[in-house]
Amino acid sequence: MKNRLRVLRAEREWSQAVLAEKLGVSRQTVNAIETGRYDPSLPLAFDLARLFEMRIEEIFEPG
């Protein structure tokens, strides 16, 4: 699954560590999602959408 996480994070000038802290996950997890190696669970995807004030499908799209 593709995602715009890296771009959205960069727009807000957040590091992976900052985003990880806001989400309550590890930095490695944020990195794995950004690089497309791991697709987050639905609850985590909702947390991301809430954090960026977007809909899930605006962040993620089928790869």
Next chain:
Amino acid sequence: MFWLGTFGCNSAAGRRYHRHAFGALAVLAVAVIVSVWLDRRFGAAVGKWVAGVGTPLVFTYIVAVFHRYIGELDELARRVQLEAVLIAFLFVILGGIALFSVWMFTGWAANPAWVLLAEPVRGVGLIVAARRYR
């Protein structure tokens, strides 16, 4: 259960787990040393009781704190840990079946301590599983 890998090991949960697990092992080690000393000094047969009863108790405790540690990880770290546990589980199942076959045909029985190899296998499993998400 002493390798935590790269996912989750630096968390507060990982540090707490290591404190509890190594603390329990330290208690066991001291108990074994004291019991061996008692055996030699007074001829008391406490050594085998400490080893036979204390070891399963300590490892039951370690399994319990490991279970708690897994529950406190984030979803990816938990997935990596569980994939490594699965690899170790399959190793034990397949190894047990293979050794059972050897025993059936040759009568040779392996030392049951071979199951301890599951831990280094889980450690290798952690490396393999973590690499997929890095």
